[in-house]
Amino acid sequence: MNSIKDLTKTNKEKAPKEIIFLCVLYLSISIAIITLMTLIFDILSTGSNRLFSDYEVGLVTKQQINNPQDFLTSLDSRDPLKAGIGPAFVGTLWLMIIVVFTTFPLGTGAAIYLEEFAPKNKLTRFIELNLTNLAGVPSVIYGLMGLAVFVRLAGFGRSVLSGGLTLTLLILPVVIVASREALKAVPDTIRQGALALGATKFQAIFRQVVPSAIPGMVTGMVLGLSRAIGETAPLIFMGALTYVNYYPDSPLSGFTAIPIQVYNWIGYPQAEWKNTSSAGIILLLVMLLTMNSIALIIRNKFEKDW
C-alpha cells in the first residue's frame, strides 16, 4: 500500500544491516589511517630530537656538536651525533635532476608517438602491452639492468649518472602511461578544430593537443619522480655507495641517496642511530609530500571543464 506516509516512515528493518556494513567500512579505513599515523608519529618523535633538540641518553644529556640544522649539510660520520645527511641529500638532488631531464623528453615523446602518430597495428599493441608489464617489473631487476648496461657496458661506473638512468628506466613506463592518459583526455574536437582551420597534423598536435595535455603530463612526471627518490633496491644493486664522505660534484662521481643512507644508518648498533635515521626519513617524507602536493596543485589548477 503506497500512501504519502511512506515517505516519512523510517525504514527500521533495514537499519541494522546498514549500520554493520558502515562499521566495517569505517574499520577498514581506520586500520589504514591508524597504521600510517602511528608510523609517522613514531618517526617524528624519534627523529625530531636529532633535528631540533639535544639528546638524552640515559640520564646524561649530550650536547649536539653541530647546530641541529646542520643535519642537512654535514657529512656522514662514525658518530651518530655528528652524522649529517648532506651527501645523500645532494646525491638525491642529482638523481632527481638526471631523472627529470631524461624522463620528461623520453616519456612524453614516447607517449605522443604512441597516442597520436603510431599506426594502430599489432606492433603498437605489443608495445602498449609491454609498457603496462614493465610498470609492474620488480625494481631490483632494473637495478641489475642498470649494473649491466650503464655501469659496465656504457662505462659510466658506479656513478650518479648510472643511478639516475637506472631510475629513469624504472619510472619511464609509469610516466608514459600517465602522459598517454593526459593526451587521451584532450577531446578529439580540439584536434578536429585545429585541422579544420588548415593546420597540419603536426601543428594541431604540437600547438593544441600537447599544450593542453602538459599539466597532466607534469603531474605524471612528478608522481614518477617521487617514486624514484624513494627507491633503494635498484640503486644498491647497481652499486651506489653506502658511506660517502664527500659531495658528488659531477655526473660521474660516486654517490649515495637518502633511502640508502637511512638503510645504512639503521643497521648500526648504537641507539642514537635510530634518531639519526628517523631524521633522514623525515627529510624524505617532507620531499615526497612536497612533490605530491605540487602534482595535486598542478592538477587542480589546470583541470579543464571541456
Add this chain to the structure above:
Amino acid sequence: MKGVTLNMENKTSSKIDLDSVFSVKNVSVNYGDFVAVKNVSMEMYKNKITAFIGPSGCGKSTLIRSFNRMNDLVPSAKVSGEILYQGINLYDQNVDPVQVRRRIGMVFQKPNPFPKSIKENIAFGLRVNNMTDNLDDRIEKALTQAALWDEVKKDLDKNALDLSGGQQQRLCIARTIAVEPDTILMDEPCSALDPVATKKIEDLMQLLVNEFSILIVTHNMHQASRVSDYCAFFTTKATEDGRRTGELVEYNDTKTMFTNPIQSLTEEYISGRFG
C-alpha cells in the same frame, strides 16, 4: 526561374544564373564495407546557404565531412565519385587536404574552442596560415563579423572556455572566417544551443552569406526553412544486409521544397509525419 536542377543536361542554364561551388557527382562514402551514403549528385551555389536535412543516420554529416576532407581522419572512410570544388576534384591525388581545409572552413556540432584566450583562439588559425600581418586587426575583424566583438572586446585575454555556449560557437565561427575561407561548412552548429543563441547564429549566417558560401547540416527542418536558400533532404534506406544507407531524396530551392515538394517522402518529413 532559378537555375536549380539535378539534371546534368541543364547544367549550362544553371551556370548562367549562379556560380557553382561544389559539384557532387555520384558520391558514395563507405566506412569499411558499410555504405554510409550512396550515389549523391548535386550542385551547390556560391553565396547561398544550402541546408542538408534528414533523420539521424542518413549520412548528411558524413557527406559534409567529405567536403573538406575531414573524413580522411577516419582510417576506414572511403569516398568514391567526384566532389568538384570550383572545378577541382577534392580527392585528386595532387590535392593537399590541409589546403582544402584552409579554403573550406568548418564549424562543429559542439562548440570546440581551444582552451586558451579568445585572442589566441583566432590567432592560431592565422598563424598556421602565415597570416600574422595585422594580427590584431584581423582578430577584431573576425570577431566583428561573427557579431561577438562588442561582447568580448574588453576581455580578449579571457579563457574561451569561460564564454557561454552560444558565444563559444560564435567564437568558433570567428576563428573559421578569420583565415578567409571561401566556404563554411556547419555541422549542426546550433544543436547544443538554446533558442536565443540559435537565433543569433542564424542571423549571423544571413550576414555571412554575402561573403561566403554556407553549407549547413541540421536536424531541425524549421531552421532549414528559416535560413537556407536551397535544401537537400536525405533519408535512410535499408539494404539487403539489414544495415541502413543514406540517400539523397530531393534537392531544390527551399521555398519549393517546403511548399511544394516533388517527392511524397519529403512531404511526409517536412509535415512531421516521420523523422
